[in-house]
């Protein structure tokens with residue numbers, strides 16, 4: 001404290017150190033730097049990553065939130081699509097989850113049911129579907145399923161960057177994504193990049209981390225540390241020993257085998273949704289990128305051994321798999337009891353992991369960074385409040401995601417293997433989900449069922465999964481003469497027209513991506 | 525491609541093609557001239573998504589409001605308006621290709637071939653005209669690409685209030701945002717000025733006043749009047 005000025009700044013948050021250079025680390029650094037560096041608050045962002053510990057290298061399905069995140073970071077959609085081999089994703093299709101019979105498949109599209117702010121279409125569908133039992137809810141209540149079925153894009157070349165006719169997210173190459181973020185964060189946003197292994201930390205008297213000690217003998221001091229060290233959980237786990245709350249009793253998957261599959265021919269269609277196909281002891285993801293597909297089997301080792309799982313993945317991929325290698329990954333379902341401890345906040349796999357059934361991991365990283373970057377505590381004194389708020393809301397989010405993922409399993413009618421029977425067993429279903437399921441037999445999922453203003457999965461997602469899974473409901477009949485029924489009819493008419501227009505106007509997913517690679521999208 | 529065997533009897537009524545157009549593409553050298561009559565805007569090319577510079581000729585229907593009684597009632601006739609049916613094509617007769625479906629093509633107007641099926645002299649004129657337009661449009665394209673790069677282009681909507689109480693929005697148009705232009709840093713403004721790119725921007729922005737001219741032309745020939753309109757940048 002040499003000068004008065006120095007004293008006045010005591011406790012100011014000036015240097016933020018991100019540890020880890022996977023998707024989480026680079027999203028964190030770029031988001032913080034785009035928001036704060038070079039601004040009036042004069043914040044410095046540093047990122048330390050090991051050159052010896054590899055990144056997880058998977059995580060290729062995103063949420064529509066990624067469009068906002070990229071725009072906030074200052075990366076144009078054209079640059080992103082080109083450099084990450086990215087493709088458009090309009091939702092997920094769940095194959096074989098309901099009962100495993102031939103043709104068993106449903107969509108969870110990214111568009112909410114049409115007219116969502118005016119009318120809840122779910123009870124209307126239940127009554128009208130009685131007359132046309134083949135009409136799936138997702139297809140009846142919105143036009144996006146039709147685009148997915150036809151392999152069409154969510155927009156045309158004349159749409160602006162990040163804008164579209166239908167809601168959309170991306171499939172991306174995780175390695176290329178981290179590289180793009182790194183180049184942008186370091187080259188454009190002034191993030192200081194340090195390549196070194198973190199071997200320890202020096203603690204301050206108040207229990208904060210004062211600095212990181214590096215293998216090369218150096219050290220990095222900071223005011224706030226963002227732990228993005230993946231499953232290593234270097235700071236939140238090894239330094240602070242914040243307990244890990246497992247949820248294996250609810251979500252059984254503890255292994256994944258990943259395989260990258262080239263397209264059979266250059267012009268092969270690119271599926272514009274993630275396909276998740278149920279297996280004996282888990283499910284296989286199938287994600288279409290520009291230059292290849294990413295596939296992988298997520299399974300429970302208590303229900304199948306690794307070799308049998310790999311054989312199942314190879315059988316799914318077909319003859320092409322003979323030339324391809326598979327990568328085995330051990331995963332553990334659950335999350336930290338707290339995410340923000342002292343001046344350290346965990347983001348990404350260090351905070352926790354859940355099977356990628358609804359691609360929620362990158363979204364949680366984005367949501368975490370929204371909360372941290374947009375409400376960055378300016379002083380150490382303000383940090384404890386920020387930490388308390390953060391821990392509270394993210395504990396809620398994790399619980400809600402676990403419940404929503406479990407929903408996909410809990411109401412299955414599959415009884416063919418122990419995995420599916422165990423999944424539907426009452427002891428594996430959280431009480432809160434049981435309670436809601438009872439409620440949703442009588443009432444369609446509605447905004448009132450969700451306490452937080454911003455729920456990660458809200459009533460539209462629940463409707464798509466419940467109705468897609470054929471959950472039996474007994475919603476009270478709505479008389480055709482009510483205003484609500486009139487609004488529903490107006491919307492169903494509109495959906496028909498929107499569907500016809502969209503199917504006629506949208507290009508094939510690959511054709512649009514090719515046009516964008518060639519001509520680019522305009523900013524407006 | 526233009527083929528003497530197939531097209532020997534074809535005639536071109538140059539102006540007929542212009543009658544059915546709601547807008548026409550213009551080149552760099554035409555900006556100041558066309559602005560004397562028409563609003564100049566940008567539209568996106570359906571194949572590439574790139575902005576192209578156009579003169580707006582109509583508001584509601586896909587037709588040219590300046591076209592009246594078989595003639596163009598404007599002080600300036602955009603060059604491309606009289607060549608709608610032709611494209612350059614090195615493989616075709618006279619170096620041309622024709623769009624047989626274009627309203628300019630048919631049994632009326634000037635013959636494209638002589639009786640012995642040799643190219644009529646008009647083909648050389650058409651080709652020279654097209655070559656000039658193509659170069660001029662490429663120059664406009666370079667200008668517009670620069671505007672796009674500087675992010676001074678914004679979506680523009682023209683909302684028309686009709687006498688029957690309805691509203692019609694002319695969608696898919698883009699314009700130069702003068703506020704965004706004014707916010708450019710000094711060095712960029714000087715660079716634009718030295719490259720002769722600032723004046724066209726001012727002319728284009730000012731030309732939007734010609735929407736009033738289109739309204740008057742519309743109201744002179746349509747029962748359903750345009751009572752009022754708003755021009756606004758959206759997004």
Ligand SMILES: Cc1cc2nc3c(=O)[nH]c(=O)nc-3n(C[C@H](O)[C@H](O)[C@H](O)COP(=O)(O)OP(=O)(O)OC[C@H]3O[C@@H](n4cnc5c(N)ncnc54)[C@H](O)[C@@H]3O)c2cc1C
Pocket residue numbers: 019020021022023024025048049050051052053054055056057058059060061062174196197198199228229230231232234256258296329331347348349350356359360361362363
């Ligand atoms: C099988 C599988 C499928 C998935 N699918 C999806 C999906 O579809 N959608 C989705 O959103 N998410 C998915 N995820 C999750 C997603 O992959 C991760 O959330 C995301 O990649 C972020 O990882 P990370 O950056 O936290 O960790 P990592 O990528 O593991 O990065 C950790 C970083 O920390 C560094 N590090 C570690 N120790 C040290 C040290 N001592 N010193 C310095 N640096 C160190 C490493 O070098 C590395 O840079 C999936 C995950 C798995 C396992």
